[in-house]
Amino acid sequence: MDVLxxxxxxxxxxxxxxxxxxxxPRQIGPCARCQxxxxxxxxRAEPVCRACRAAERA
Structure with missing residues (x-):
């Protein structure tokens, strides 16, 4: 079982x-999908958070 x-x-x-x-801390901001x-x-900007990217792959 993979952990998201x-x-x-x-x-x-x-x-x-x-x-x-x-x-x-100054690089932190809201995810474009889930906030x-x-x-x-x-x-290293990632407009979509790790959780949303993992959920998309799953």
Whole structure:
């Protein structure tokens, strides 16, 4: 059984989300699909969060 990445709630502290996602807090922003947090800005920008991408593949 594969474990899907969890959605980072928009109410989560950006500093905590940055630690989980491996980026700086200023790079955190909303997912284009679910509004959860993702690396939205910068070189490694991902407008769609890991959870939405994994759900799409599943």
């Amino acid at each position: 990445p969890r959605r980072l709630e928009p109410t989560m502290d950006p500093g905590s989300a940055a630690i989980i996602l491996g980026c700086e 959860g947090l993702t690396v939205r800005y910068g070189v």
